[in-house]
Amino acid sequence: MPNLKDLKNRIASVKSTRKITKAMQMVAAAKLRRAQESAEAARPYTERFNAVLGGLASAFGGSDSAPKLLSGTGKDDVHLLLVMTAERGLCGGFNSNIAKLARQHAADLIAKGKTVKVITVGKKGRDAIRRDLGDMFVGHVDLSEVKRVGYENAREIAQDLLHRFDIGEFDVATLFFARFENVVAQHPTALQIIPAKFEDGDEASALYDYEPSEEAILADLLPRSVATQIFAALLENAASEQGARMSAMDNATRNAGEMIDQLTIQYNRSRQAVITNELIEIISGAEAL
């Protein structure tokens, strides 16, 4: 049995761990609120954008003159996976879930004989992906210096992606991120962004006049749409990360509390045992006299 001094130290250390996890939980909660707010602020833009583009795309999708970003290159041999994770750990299964989905997707594609390339956003994802898909790794976007993701960040990533598409580095691009549902549920999601896929737009779109022309607008908007989708995904990811961290730290705090209770009981029992022992010694000493 560990002695009293050891137990006491152990309790003190678990208590300070609990303090840290509690603080991390509260920080994550505050950050989550901010992340959710910015995700919500971005929603009107993304929704309108996709509705208009969806209408245009459904009118043009079938025609031969459709831009490559919409119709694809005509092949699907080379797939680019853009895997977005967090810059930091200690957020439960958040990073590993996204990495797992991406890895599985990559394995499926390889089984079908496709070539896979991977770009990662976020240090944690890079570490996880490099281990298994190291030879397919073509790039990494470092956002560790960025305190709060802005549209500018998304646009830079999109520009890099579009450049790679223009020079024919890949045929299909898929985005991996975690969709934020609520604090306890974040769903790892795969979203194909090139060639663009849209839900059928509202039929009213046919009534619009287009200036300059439908083709020109489509050609102007499609590259922007890549940035918009990446931005939306980055924001969702940021909210998911904080949500995941919050619930992970909440669990950790609770576990630490349970551990403290158990250790305290053990400590009290041992203390009682020591006292009883001392009493027995005194009594038997007195009897021997």
Added chain:
Amino acid sequence: MQFDLVSPERRLSSVEATEVQIPGADGDMTAMAEHAPTITTLRPGVLKVIGPNGTDEYVVTGGFAEISGASTTVLAEQAWHKSDVSQTVLDGLLDAAKEAAANAPADQVDTLAKQVADLAAVGAELGLSA
């Protein structure tokens, strides 16, 4: 007529307006109530919103405007209230545009050169040097 101005990061304005002057890619246009449904792309320029509560001006870069009889929605890639556009902001935009124009492939040189010219025109309109 309802007017909304949204950028990817936030909603800048959502007001009742009588008239909206939009810097369309093919030229300025003014949207008023009962305008025919139109979608136009934007060039860098000044967007003017005239409503019952006075006039507001915004600087927008790219994006598009969706006009219907009852509402006008402008989705701008970047947008600022006119008072927030300082010389530094404009310089930053101009530098980025010039750099893009300098490195552009041949088929895009004209478009990007026009961007630079449009931005310079914005500067002139705001009374900043370009």
